Amino acid sequence: MTSNPFDSTTPQIAASILSADFSKLASEIAEVDRGGADFLHLDVMDGHFVPNISFGPAVTAATRRSTKAFLDVHLMITEPLRYAPDFLKAGADGLTFHCEVVQDSLAAVRELRRLGCKHVGITLNPATPVEKIFPALDEVDHVLIMSVVPGFSGQKFMPEALPKAEIVKKRLRPNQRLEIDGGIHQETIARARAAGVDWFVVASAIFDQKDRAAAIAALRKRLSAK
Ligand code: DX5
Ligand code: ZN
Secondary structure, three states: OOOOHHHOOOOEEEEEHHHOOHHHHHHHHHHHHHOOOOEEEEEEEEOOOOOOEOOOHHHHHHHHHHOOOOEEEEEEOOOHHHHHHHHHHOOOOEEEEEHHHOOOHHHHHHHHHHOOOOEEEEEEOOOOOHHHHHHHHHHOOEEEEEOOOOOOOOOOOOOOHHHHHHHHHHHOOOOOEEEEEOOOOOOOHHHHHHOOOOEEEEOHHHHOOOOHHHHHHHHHHHHHOO
16 A cells, blocks of 8 residues: 555555445455555544444544555544544544535634644535635645545445536646545546546445455556556
């Protein structure tokens, strides 16, 4: 795995542990680590912002103890600023918050930095107009485009995410990254790449497969196919 995905400009595949078998998390992580995933994506859900509850700082810390990989923590919670210190203490490398839950997204980015977050991301639901993230765009490290309604893995890719990705990509500097999350598999990954996406979050198309290394290799092949 990559220790810092910002060091590379090549497309990166992030394995989302939401679809891992939590009864053997360390070996699941080791498998995708060895299998060629570039970093890990952690989906934190509070049962308020999304209709599902996943895990919090304790599992983030357990993940941290299991790997040196970059931990990209996606906070699907209504109070990201309140809980950010716990996730940073647990070993998160990057924190991504939803613009829907804050009054002032630029102020939220600045507050996350003040709390010690080195890599700050902003994201938006499929129903949220892309303009909503513009005020914070200059100061974020990455933008996450949701290509499903967040809450569960294994949902169908929403193609409406692609024009959004294109709009955001045009506004990003070369040192900022564009990430996509939801419904990414062998049939959708190249379409997202063509829209300018740098980082691809994948849960079920890796963890629901018997051979995770082969699944990651197949995704990567789609990225390089012309
Ligand atoms: C969706 C989560 C995603 C999810 C992706 O609520 O934010 O990260 O794990 O799952 P797949 O890749 O199965 O669509
Ligand atoms: Zn996610």
